[in-house]
Amino acid sequence: MSQSPSVLAPQEGQRQESQAVGFADVFDDYQRPIYNYLLRMTQNHAEAEDLTQETFIRVHRSLPSFRGEAKLSTWIYRIASNVSTDHFRRGVTQQAKAALSLDEMESEGEWLGDGVSSSPQQLAAQSEMSDCVQRFITRLPTDYRTALVLHDLQALKNREIADVLDISLSTVKIRLHRARKKLREALDTGCDFGHDERNVFFCEPKAPSEEGRP
């Protein structure tokens, strides 16, 4: 089995969807985008691996009945999204426990709070990522996180997200708009940005303001 060279899902038409597709080929083409989608949702390598495994087991089970009514990529992302939703509904993650409703976030105004405890795996993963953005994503309600990750990180179009999540196009736009607005607010008010000596992007909480101190 070869590794897929592509970062994103293969272009439509690259694989003839009307013809029977082998499971190994499907895995080859989609393992990377699906793993990254689930990693960005969970921010935990072990959980992402487990959910990717569950996704492809469901794909394997249902592939013989796939008739091409939806694009193959949409169908697989839908399965992965269902797996992810089930996972968060079970409440087995720290992220799920930490996620606030949008109303709670708006009233609390604490986008960058420290309310998330982490497993060793999470801590290892977090060390590779920018804490501010990661913490913001962690605390974003799952529906908004899903829209943001699918659009801005997985590069799906709004229409595809609507099909994947079985929601209206306007709902996708609303979720995306609100999630991005909150991301910008969080970044503008709570983070300092820059590049380190190796020109690697970094983001860290702003130091408390000196204003108003005695």
Place this chain on the structure above:
Amino acid sequence: MNCAECQDIIHAYQGDELEEQLLAETEAHLASCPDCRHEAADLLASLARLRATFPDQMPPAALWGKIQAQTRKQETT
């Protein structure tokens, strides 16, 4: 197009999802409106930060073997 309309669709503009006519109207508005240009630049910067935080990663090499083992088990039961 006014500023409210522009900012309403600026996300779609950044996502390259606008139809031709709306794209032309948006670009015309952006060319004449510093506030909306600033808004668009801010959005682009925050997206760049988001993407820099979550670089694409390779799945674990053992994943295929685990899936094969699971699917074989299902087929024999």
